[in-house]
Amino acid sequence: MRDFLQYVEMDSFLHRLDPRTKFAFFIMMSVLTSFIKSGVALLFLLAVFMVIWQVSHIGKYMITLLSKIKALLLFIILLWLALGLFTVNIGPAIYRTSFQLFGTPRQFSLDWFDLYKGLVFALRIFLMISAFYTVILSTNFSQIILGLRSWKVPYPISFGIGLVFQIIPMIISEFATIMEAQSSRGLEIEKCSALTKMKNYIIISLPLMFRVLSKGQAISLAMHHYKLDFKVKRTSYKSIRSSWMDGVFSAVFIAATVTTVVLHYRFNIPLS
Amino acid sequence: MSFAVKNITYQYTPEGKPILSDLSFEIREAEVTAIVGPSGSGKSTLVNILSGVIPELLSQGVYSGSFDVEKGVSISVVTQAPENQLFGYGVEDAIAFGIENIGxxxxxxxxxMEYVLDLLNIQHLRKRSVATLSGGQRQAVCIASVLAMRPDILIMDEPVSSLDPNGKKMIQSVLNMLRASGQTTVIVDNNLDWFSDIVDHVIGMVDGKVVFDGEKETFFRDFQIQKKLGVTIPQAAEIYRELSRKIPDLEMFYTPEDAKMEIAMRIKSLEPPALQREPESEDEGFLSVTGLTKTFADGFRALIEVDAAFQPGKVVAILGQNGSGKTTFVKHLNGLLRPTQGTVAYQGLETTKKSVAQISRDIILVFQHPEHMIFEETVYAELTFCARAQGVPFSEEEALKTLEQYQLLEDKEELPANLSMGKKHILTILSVLFSSAEVVILDEPTLGMDLHLKDKLVDIIQALKNRGKTVIVISHEIPLVFDIADQLLILDEGRKLVQGAKGNVAARQDIFEQINIDLPPVVALSKYFNLPRVCFDVESFVEEVAANLA
Known part of the structure; x- marks a missing residue:
C-alpha cells in the first residue's frame, strides 16, 4: 500500500479542520496516553478515536495501520506476559505451577493481571501512533508548515518538518519501484528462505541509497533555484483561519480528555 | 541586451580534466536559445554555472571566465523532474513558494499568482494537488512557479524528457506563449524534435567546447554538425537532409507542412495505391493474454478485457497516452501485477503461480529509470547480473566483447552509478542479452540517450530480434517506434483498440486521432502523396519520392 503513512486527499471533517487544532489534539493525546494506565480510560479513549475516524471516513486507513503494527503490539503483550511469568500477582491466574530449580522452590504463574498489563501497554502504543497518523493522514505538508509558522516556529524548522513529510512518500515509492525492478531482473524476493530474502533486501538498499542521494541533491538545487534563504523574511500567500468546526472538535476532545482523566482515577489498577 | 558567457573553463577538481573549456557565446534577449550536445558534453555543468549553482553552491571546483549579466538579473531553472522541484502540496502552494521566498x-x-495562471492557461488546476496532475500539467505548474519570480532568463533542462505526446504538446504551447511574451528562454535538450518550431538560436557543444553557434536554419542545413552533436532532429528535417542529396535545389524545410509544399512541387501526381494489407499472424503466440482486466483497490479499472498475442522474433510497440494502461499491461506479463480477471500464459502455461524472479527467466522487464536497476560495483558485474541471478552460463570473453561493441570496455571497472544517464540505460538493456528470457520488455528505453546511443539501442533490439526473441517496447518516440516495430498494440483508457502489423495499424487514421498521437511524418507524407507503399523510415521514403519525381 503505497499511500501508507502519508496524507490522503479527502474532504472529511478532519481534513477541514485548522491544522493548529489537529496539532493541539495530537499533543494532548500524546500527553494523555503517556500517563493514563487505566484500561477502562484507554478503552474510552479508543471509542472516542473510533467515532472521530468513523465521522471522517478514515476507518479503513486505521485498520491498515493496525495490520501493519500488529506484530509490534503482539510483541508488547507477549513481553509483559513473559516478564510476569515468575512473579505471582494478586488475582486470578490463567495457569500456575510450582517446581524446583537447583533445589530452590519456584513458581511459574501466568496471571490475568500480566495479560491486562500487556493489553494496556499495547493499547497506549496504538493510541499514540494512531493519534499521530490521524493528523498526518488529514494534514498535508503545506498545511503543516503553515500551522507551525502561525505558532511562531522558526521557518527553517517548519520547512524541514514539512519537507520530511513531502519526501517520505517519495522514498516509499522509490523503494517499491526498486523492489519491482530488481525482481524483474531475476532477484528472488518472493519464493526464497528468510535469510535469502534478507540478503536480497540488503542488495536493494544500494540503489535506494543512490536514488535518495540523487533526489536530495535535486531538491537542494531546487531550493537554490527558488532563492530559498532562511535569512530573508518570507511572506505567505495563504493564511489559516479557524471555523466553528474547530470549536466543536476542540470541545469534544477537551470533554474526552476530562472524562478519560476521571475514568483513570476511578478505575485505576496500579501496574507495579 | 544580451547575456554573455565569456571564456568559461571549469573542472570539478584541480586534478580532473576540464568539463568546460574556454566557452563563449551569447544568450539573446527575448529569443529562444537551444543548447545541444551529446551525453557528457558538459550541458548540465553549464546549466549549473548559468543558474549560479556553481560557484555559489558547488564551490570546490576550479572556475574561470565569467557569465556577464547586470546586477539584479534573475535566472530561474525548470528541471526535467518537476516532482523534485515543486515545494508544496497544492498547485497554489507550489507556485507561491518562490515568490514567498523573495518576500x-x-x-x-x-x-x-493570477498572472502566471492566466499566462499559461492553467487557472483550472489551481485547487488541485500536485500529486494528481499529469506529467505535462506538473511541468506547466513548475514553469508557472519560476515565471512568477519574473526571471530575466528562464532555463529549461530537458523539460519534456518524461512526458507523453499530450504533455509535450502542452509544453510546446506554453513555450509558444512565452516566446510571444518576449521571455528570454534557454532550452537544454538534445532532442530538437519537439521544439524546432520555437527555437531561434542554437549552441552546439562537444567535450565542453562550443562547436556551433548560429541560427536554427543554418543548423538544420549543416548535416555534419548535426551528426557530430548526436542531436535528434525533427523527422521532416531528416527527410530534407536525405532528399537534398538527391535533389540539389531543394528548399530547406523542417516541418511536415513545409515538406508537403516542397515535395509536392517535385513529385508526380499518383493515384491512391490499391489497399495493401500485411499478412497478420494467425497463431495465438507463445505469450498470450486473454480477457485481462485489472481493478485496483481504489476501484480504478486500469485494464479492461485486453486480449493480445506475441510471436517469437517480433518487435511489438505499445502505444497510448500516459494513463492508457501500458505499464500496467506489461507488469502483468512479468508477474509484478496479478490480473483481477483473465490470464497471462507463456508457452500455454499460466504464469500466475510463479514468482516475478521465476517469470524473469522467460519474460524480463527493463525499467524506465536505470537507477532503479543498477547496484553492482562495476560495469562488468552489472552487465552479467541477469546471467548470474538466473544461473545462465556466460563467458568472460563474450561479456568483454559486448562491452567493447558498445564502447563500455574502458568503463568496465567503473561504478555504474557514475556513468551518464544514457550509458546507464544502455548497460541495463545490455544485461538482458545475457539472460535466458525469450521476451524482453523495454519501458521508455531512450530516456537520457543522445542520437548515438539511440542508434546503439536500435542495434541491440535488432540483435535480440535476430536471436528469435520477442521485444516489447513502450516509447513516446513515435518515429523511432515506427522504424523498429513489426507490430503495434494500441491502448486507450485501459482498452485495447487494435493489435496488428504496423502497416495495417498505420492505415487506421481514426485510431491515431482517437489517442491524439500524430503519425510520423514519413508515414503521413507517404499517405498524402499516395506513394506505392507506406514508408516507416526516412531512407525508404526518400527512395520512393526519388523514384516518383515528376
Missing amino acids: LDEEELSER
Missing part, C-alpha cells in the same frame, strides 16, 4: 507583499503575491 513579496500579499497584494503582489496575488497579482503574480
Whole structure:
C-alpha cells in the first residue's frame, strides 16, 4: 500500500479542520496516553478515536495501520506476559505451577493481571501512533508548515518538518519501484528462505541509497533555484483561519480528555 | 541586451580534466536559445554555472571566465523532474513558494499568482494537488512557479524528457506563449524534435567546447554538425537532409507542412495505391493474454478485457497516452501485477503461480529509470547480473566483447552509478542479452540517450530480434517506434483498440486521432502523396519520392 503513512486527499471533517487544532489534539493525546494506565480510560479513549475516524471516513486507513503494527503490539503483550511469568500477582491466574530449580522452590504463574498489563501497554502504543497518523493522514505538508509558522516556529524548522513529510512518500515509492525492478531482473524476493530474502533486501538498499542521494541533491538545487534563504523574511500567500468546526472538535476532545482523566482515577489498577 | 558567457573553463577538481573549456557565446534577449550536445558534453555543468549553482553552491571546483549579466538579473531553472522541484502540496502552494521566498507583499503575491495562471492557461488546476496532475500539467505548474519570480532568463533542462505526446504538446504551447511574451528562454535538450518550431538560436557543444553557434536554419542545413552533436532532429528535417542529396535545389524545410509544399512541387501526381494489407499472424503466440482486466483497490479499472498475442522474433510497440494502461499491461506479463480477471500464459502455461524472479527467466522487464536497476560495483558485474541471478552460463570473453561493441570496455571497472544517464540505460538493456528470457520488455528505453546511443539501442533490439526473441517496447518516440516495430498494440483508457502489423495499424487514421498521437511524418507524407507503399523510415521514403519525381 503505497499511500501508507502519508496524507490522503479527502474532504472529511478532519481534513477541514485548522491544522493548529489537529496539532493541539495530537499533543494532548500524546500527553494523555503517556500517563493514563487505566484500561477502562484507554478503552474510552479508543471509542472516542473510533467515532472521530468513523465521522471522517478514515476507518479503513486505521485498520491498515493496525495490520501493519500488529506484530509490534503482539510483541508488547507477549513481553509483559513473559516478564510476569515468575512473579505471582494478586488475582486470578490463567495457569500456575510450582517446581524446583537447583533445589530452590519456584513458581511459574501466568496471571490475568500480566495479560491486562500487556493489553494496556499495547493499547497506549496504538493510541499514540494512531493519534499521530490521524493528523498526518488529514494534514498535508503545506498545511503543516503553515500551522507551525502561525505558532511562531522558526521557518527553517517548519520547512524541514514539512519537507520530511513531502519526501517520505517519495522514498516509499522509490523503494517499491526498486523492489519491482530488481525482481524483474531475476532477484528472488518472493519464493526464497528468510535469510535469502534478507540478503536480497540488503542488495536493494544500494540503489535506494543512490536514488535518495540523487533526489536530495535535486531538491537542494531546487531550493537554490527558488532563492530559498532562511535569512530573508518570507511572506505567505495563504493564511489559516479557524471555523466553528474547530470549536466543536476542540470541545469534544477537551470533554474526552476530562472524562478519560476521571475514568483513570476511578478505575485505576496500579501496574507495579 | 544580451547575456554573455565569456571564456568559461571549469573542472570539478584541480586534478580532473576540464568539463568546460574556454566557452563563449551569447544568450539573446527575448529569443529562444537551444543548447545541444551529446551525453557528457558538459550541458548540465553549464546549466549549473548559468543558474549560479556553481560557484555559489558547488564551490570546490576550479572556475574561470565569467557569465556577464547586470546586477539584479534573475535566472530561474525548470528541471526535467518537476516532482523534485515543486515545494508544496497544492498547485497554489507550489507556485507561491518562490515568490514567498523573495518576500513579496500579499497584494503582489496575488497579482503574480493570477498572472502566471492566466499566462499559461492553467487557472483550472489551481485547487488541485500536485500529486494528481499529469506529467505535462506538473511541468506547466513548475514553469508557472519560476515565471512568477519574473526571471530575466528562464532555463529549461530537458523539460519534456518524461512526458507523453499530450504533455509535450502542452509544453510546446506554453513555450509558444512565452516566446510571444518576449521571455528570454534557454532550452537544454538534445532532442530538437519537439521544439524546432520555437527555437531561434542554437549552441552546439562537444567535450565542453562550443562547436556551433548560429541560427536554427543554418543548423538544420549543416548535416555534419548535426551528426557530430548526436542531436535528434525533427523527422521532416531528416527527410530534407536525405532528399537534398538527391535533389540539389531543394528548399530547406523542417516541418511536415513545409515538406508537403516542397515535395509536392517535385513529385508526380499518383493515384491512391490499391489497399495493401500485411499478412497478420494467425497463431495465438507463445505469450498470450486473454480477457485481462485489472481493478485496483481504489476501484480504478486500469485494464479492461485486453486480449493480445506475441510471436517469437517480433518487435511489438505499445502505444497510448500516459494513463492508457501500458505499464500496467506489461507488469502483468512479468508477474509484478496479478490480473483481477483473465490470464497471462507463456508457452500455454499460466504464469500466475510463479514468482516475478521465476517469470524473469522467460519474460524480463527493463525499467524506465536505470537507477532503479543498477547496484553492482562495476560495469562488468552489472552487465552479467541477469546471467548470474538466473544461473545462465556466460563467458568472460563474450561479456568483454559486448562491452567493447558498445564502447563500455574502458568503463568496465567503473561504478555504474557514475556513468551518464544514457550509458546507464544502455548497460541495463545490455544485461538482458545475457539472460535466458525469450521476451524482453523495454519501458521508455531512450530516456537520457543522445542520437548515438539511440542508434546503439536500435542495434541491440535488432540483435535480440535476430536471436528469435520477442521485444516489447513502450516509447513516446513515435518515429523511432515506427522504424523498429513489426507490430503495434494500441491502448486507450485501459482498452485495447487494435493489435496488428504496423502497416495495417498505420492505415487506421481514426485510431491515431482517437489517442491524439500524430503519425510520423514519413508515414503521413507517404499517405498524402499516395506513394506505392507506406514508408516507416526516412531512407525508404526518400527512395520512393526519388523514384516518383515528376
